[in-house]
Amino acid sequence: MSWITNFFSSSIGRKVIMSLTGLFLITFLIVHLVGNLQLIAGDQGEAFNQYAYFMTTNPLIKFVSIGLYVMILLHAVLGLVIYLKNKTAKGIKPTARNKADVKWASKNMALLGTLILFFLIVHMGDFWFKMKFTDTIPLVTYDGWEPIKNLYEQVTITFDNPLFVVSYVFSMLVLGFHLWHGFGSGFQTLGLNHSKYNKLIDGIGKLLAVVLPIGYAIIPLYYYFVMR
Numbered sequence: 001m002s003w004i005t006n007f008f009s010s011s012i013g014r015k016v017i018m019s020l021t022g023l024f025l026i027t028f029l030i031v032h033l034v035g036n037l038q039l040i041a042g043d044q045g046e047a048f049n050q051y052a053y054f055m056t057t058n059p060l061i062k063f064v065s066i067g068l069y070v071m072i073l074l075h076a077v078l079g080l081v082i083y084l085k086n087k088t089a090k091g092i093k094p095t096a097r098n099k100a101d102v103k104w105a106s107k108n109m110a111l112l113g114t115l116i117l118f119f120l121i122v123h124m125g126d127f128w129f130k131m132k133f134t135d136t137i138p139l140v141t142y143d144g145w146e147p148i149k150n151l152y153e154q155v156t157i158t159f160d161n162p163l164f165v166v167s168y169v170f171s172m173l174v175l176g177f178h179l180w181h182g183f184g185s186g187f188q189t190l191g192l193n194h195s196k197y198n199k200l201i202d203g204i205g206k207l208l209a210v211v212l213p214i215g216y217a218i219i220p221l222y223y224y225f226v227m228r
């Protein structure tokens with residue numbers, strides 16, 4: 001077991017875990033967005049509610065979800081450790097070439113990450129917690145289905161409140177900045193950078209950093225301005 005503790009306590013080990021968990025979380029963001037876009041399908045939430053039922057009851061998805069919570073915690077805790085270590089590191093001066101990058105990353109990534117964590121706590125409290133652990137969400141019945149929770153209705157209530165709409169859109173801006181730097185830097189840490197593919201990796205990272213937050217932000221904006 002000692003290699004695991006050694007790995008976690010080494011600076012490169014922590015960065016590798018940060019990169020791997022970060023890349024996993026980006027995959028989650030893609031899948032989550034595709035599922036959530038059903039919220040604006042114009043079918044009164046039928047497809048979305050049936051999808052949410054599947055996602056919360058399927059044993060395989062439940063198992064993957066536990067992995068997801070572990071990844072979120074690891075990413076947040078190790079990010080904080082790296083930030084604090086960088087802050088207190090004395091005598092290790094970054095080279096002129098990576099000085100600006102190190103400064104930007106250690107200062108802003110930690111702040112952006114903390115804001116995203118705050119968003120996640122509020123977000124999961126509103127949807128995930130209510131869905132899984134309370135009976136506050138009304139039931140709905142579809143042809144050939146037992147009554148299931150109408151999560152679509154909960155989303156409607158949330159995005160009826162302009163404060164939620166503004167805070168979601170702001171959080172997606174924060175997420176965009178976090179991804180803009182995070183994707184390329186994750187690949188670099190893993191040593192998966194090759195002069196031939198660097199531009200492509202950078203391009204994919206920047207594309208995701210723009211498309212994902214816009215895709216998510218469209219949902220509260222659509223609810224508030226079009227569906228009300």
Ligand code: HEM
Binds near residue numbers: 116124217220
């Ligand atoms: C408009 C944007 C979003 C909407 C409408 C939305 C909607 C939802 C809903 C309805 C759930 C509960 C479904 C369930 O319990 O399976 C959920 C869960 C979750 N959301 Fe979001 N979401 C949005 C953006 C985000 C973003 C940007 C993140 C990450 C930064 C995120 C992270 C999560 C996580 C981690 C869960 C728990 C997933 C699980 O238990 O497997 N969501 N979201």
